[in-house]
Every structure is written in C-alpha cells, then in structure tokens.
Amino acid sequence: MPGIDKLPIEEALEDSPQTRSLLGVFEEDAAAISNYINQLFQAMHRVYDAQNELSAATHLTSKLLKEYEKQHFPLGGDDEVMTSTLQQFSKVIDELSSCHAVLSTQLADAMMFPITQFKERDLKEILTLKEVFQIASNDHDAAITRYSRLSKRRENEKIKAEVTEDVYTSRKKQHQTMMHYFCALNTLQYKKKIAMLEPLLGYMQAQISFFKMGSENLTEQLEEFLTNIGTSVQNVRREMECEIENMQQTIEDLEVASDPLYLPDPDPTKFPVHRNLTRKAGYLNARNKTGLVSSIWERQFYFTQGGNLMSQARGDVAGGLVMDIDNCSVMAVDCEDRRYCFQITSFDGKKSSILQAESKKDYEEWICTINNISKQIYLSENPEEIAARINQSALEAVTPSPSFQQRHESIRPLVQSRPTAARTSSTGSVGSESATLSALSLDSLVAPDTPIQFDIISPVSEDLPGQAKSSGQAGRRANPFGESGGSKSETEDSILHQLFIVRFLGSMAVKSDESPDVVYETMRQILAARAIHNIFRMTESHLLVTCDCLKLIDPQTQVTRLRFPLPNVVLYTTHQENKRLFGFVLKTSGGRVDNRQTSICYIFESNNEGEKICDSVGLAKQIALHAELDRKASEKAKEIERVREKQQKELSKQKQIEKDLEEQSRLIAASSRSNPSSGEGHFVVLSSSQSEDSDLGEDGKKKKASET
16 A cells, blocks of 8 residues: 555664664554544544433433323323323334434444454554563673673683574564564554544444434334424414413503502402301411410411311411311400401300401401301302391391201101100110121111101291290200290209200111111111212201200200100110211100001211210210119108008007007096996996997097097
C-alpha cells in the first residue's frame, strides 16, 4: 500500500544508529496509536452502553404502558379510550425495543469486537515484543562487553569459548527479536487503519439495518395511528386552553362577587339570614375545657348530616360524630369575651357543646338550622317549606306521623292491638330456648305471607275529631318521668325509669315466642320488605322502660303512642351482628290461633344502645318479679295475721263467757245462803237459763253475753 512507512528488516543485524533512530520514531507512533485507540474504544463503548440502556428503557416503557389499566388513580377513573391508546403504543414500543435489541447485538459484533481485538491483541503484542527486544539488546551489549575484555597475554581457551558462545547466542536472539519487532511495527501501520475503519463500518451498517427494519415494520402501521393521536392531542390542547380561559374568567368573577365576603362579618342587608335551612356547613370555634376553669378554643369544620352534627379537622378524609342533634336544644350564650357563641345540648342533657361562629349571619343561621334539625324536619319531602311554616307558628311544629292504615291499607296486620287492661301476664321464662324449637324451620316461626306494619298508629291521628279522650287512653300527653296534674301516674311509684331514643322499623305477628330465632327472622323479613318497597323513613320515639310497662312516647308532643305491659313482654334480644337492632315479642290477649296464644314481634333501631335496652328490660322484669314475690309474701303474712286475730278474739270471748258463768254461780250461791227456802227456785231459773243458752247457739250466746 503506497504511503506506508516501513522499518528495514535487512538492516536489523547491522543495528546501526540510523536504524535505531528510525525504530524510535515507529515506537512513538505506536504509543500515539495506542493512546488514540483507547479513547476511541471508550467512546464506542459508551455508544454501545447507551444503546443497551435505550433498549432496556424502551422495554420498561412498554411494560409500564401495559400496566396502566391496573393502576388506581384517585381522579383518573376508568378511561377506556386512554387505556386502549396506551396499549397500542405499548405494542409499537415493544417492536421498537426489539429493533433496539437487534441493534445492540449488531454493535457488539460489528463495532466493539474489532476494536477490542486490536486493543487487546495487537497493541499488547507490540508492547510485549518491545520488552523482549530491550532484554535481548541488553544481553547482547553485555556479551560484547565481556568479549572485549578478554586478555591478550593470558588466553584461556575455555573462557574464550564461553564468551564467544554468549556473543553468538545473544546476537542471534537480538537479531531474531528485532526482525519480529520490525515486522510487528510495520504491520501496525496497516492494522491501525483497519482497527478504526472496521468498527465505524460495522456501526454504520448496524444503524442502516436498524432504520431499514424500523421503516419496514413501523411506517405503514403507525402512520394512520400517529395521525389520529396527533389530532386527539391537538383537540385536548385546545380544550385545555378554553378551560383555562373559562377558569381565569371564573376567578375574576368570583373575586368581584366575593369581595364583600372577605370581611369576617358581612353586611346583613346585602346577605340576609336563611332561617329555613336543614343543612349547614362551615368553620366554627369549639370550646374545650383543659382544667376546672381553663379552656381553649379550636377551629374545625362542622357540618350537619341528617340528624347528626359532624366535625372534621383540616386534612382528615372523613368527619367524626360530635352530637346527635335530634330533639336537642340550642340557645345563644354569653361566653367570656367572645361574640356569636351558642350552646347545643342533647335531648337527655348529658352532653353539650359551646361553639362560636365567625359572623352574626352564620351565628343566626347555625341556630336556626340546628333548631330545624332537632324537630326532624329534614326527614320530610319539603324540609324548607315545613321549616318556614314552623318558624311562623310554633303550633305547626308538632306534625304527627300518618297512621299505618292510611299509608298501607293493603298490608294491614291480622292481629290488632287490644286494650292493655285485657292482657294477661305470661309466666314463661324470658329469653328461654326450647330444644325442640331448634329443629323447626324459619317458616314455623314467622309465616312468609304475614302482613308487616311499618309505622306506629299515632293516637293523635287515629282519634275521631271532637272525641274526648279518657284519662286512661294511650293518647294522653304524658311526662316520661311521671304525670303532672291531679291524677296519679301508673309509673309514679316505679323504681326504674330509663329513657332511650329508638326508631320503629316494623312489627308482625309470629307463631312462637320461645327462641331468639323468632326475633332474628322478623328482623330479616322487615328489613327485606323495607328494601323491596323503598320504605326508608322511620318513626323516632322515646322508649321509657319501667317496672310496670314499656312506653313509646312522641318526643315532640310527649303523647304516649303505645304501651306494652311488662309481664306480656316474653322475649327480647338484639341482632347477632348489628347491635343497633333489637326487638321483643309481646303476647296479646285477643284470642288464639291454632290453639296457641297470638304474639307480635316489634323491631326497633337505636343509637348503639340495643344491648343496654335489653339489659334495662331484663332489670325491670327482675325488679317486677321481686316486687310480685314480696307482694305475695306480704299478703300471706297479712292473712296469717288475720287468722291469728280471729282466733284470739274467739278465745277472748270464750274466756268472757266462762267468767260470766262463774259470776252467776257465785251470785246464786250467795243468794241461797241468805234465803235457803228460795234456793230451789234459783236453781231452776239457772237451769232454765243454761238450757236457753244451749238452744240459742253460738250467735245467741255472743248476744246474751254482751247483754249481760
């Protein structure tokens, strides 16, 4: 190849200074080539590593796109279009990943392998030959030096022969090594061109193959797809720009409209108070006691949810229950030096909260809203309309619930309630379970076609207009803890008075009252029927438990809706899982069905107090049982005392008669001593008197003894 410099191999044996000088130039060139090749190798290795990383990253991208449908984004939702689009992209990127993997393999074979071979084999061979040549040259110089020092006068043939042999061997070794070294340096001039051109050629061929493979496999498939995706992206961008403009306009409008609201206490003439609300939400300051006289105020977000007042701290996911505000009382209070404070007190007075509003408007709206909720207006269809009427007139606030006959004529129960005076007490044990009942089916407990009563028959709505109520009727307005007025309440002398908030779910006739399964099955059927008929409203009442009876009292009017004699309550239990549900079975005195006394099962929902109510009923029955036993023991003791008094009276009378007889005998004896001639006559009179006494009998004797 023209233009290639060479070392003269034929001058290697002569080893002239010119040859050594030329050898130095070739060695400098070899060192420069080695340095440059190392840099080129590092650059090509970076290209190879980058291609491997690109292939791995492309594969990972495709994998993540496939897993998009498995992700759960809080605001993403189920976007099928986005999912299918990303799946299509993942397929295309999978093909690109395969192409990149092929390119990585080709780069390893066509680019990295030649330059690695040149670096690891040829350049190292040059360095090795250089070291061997230096050693051989040094050995030859040492042998020549020893040969030159041979003595001229004292020649020793043996030493001369050894030195001559060393010179021969070292010169031959130097000559051979030098020739191979010259050959390797001359060859390096060719290999350095190959070592740079072959990797570059392999790199370009691999890239051309990669682009050709991508063009053949992806161009036709992606052209329409990419066009559609580009159009969709442009549409989304335009929609985003329009939405940004709308949001900016909304922000400007809200800034103008909300300017008066930035004040903590806005003008009430511009923002009037809404007094007919049944829902309210906003920030309030709540007073929390930290000691006997010290307290702190905490700002939290409060909102109403049905009949409950909830609070939620900033950052919490959900709110917590503060108080049940059904039938509660709310009033304005003067609290320290703070304004706009009001107090909410629960219906039983056990819990209260003092809150502070930010403005007078919020202060009045909170009071009106809680007052409306406490009257359960939120359960009606038009709560704001009813609240407006209630705010106009306090008398219209009492709205008795419609009767069951008016709303459910088609499913009237077979067993109607009878007057409580005609009911008989049950002697069966409360909550007892029979061994034979466990083998019966549920149909034997509650018939599937038994009518269900979903509402309490309100005495206020059931009485005819103008009909006067007697003092013993259930519709009389009553105080749960004792009647006020001239008549004495039937529960006034009761030891136990416990009041619970309950909501009536329904009642139905049952066939058995011996197992809690009756109550469980009744609960199941009533809840299923409510779900089927979309009956969600429940009548809330106060359940008063005493030692004589159970009373359902209207919380608004204090009218006794229903009265259940305690001896007739033969079974009571809570739900096995939901302790808010409880029920009891009441024996009625209205007749018998299939030679069995009829019973009705009543189901209620409470505020997590089902077990407490059952415990209270059990305690009431125990107190009533002990009272009955004490009453019977007292009556028996009184009867024994009466018998004893009667016997004592008879004994006293008998002693009096004997005493009278003795007195008469003494008088007769005294008269006979004073007048002996008349003794016989007296004896006859006495005998006659005794005979008359025997004929008069017991009553006559008593009468005669009293006359005497």
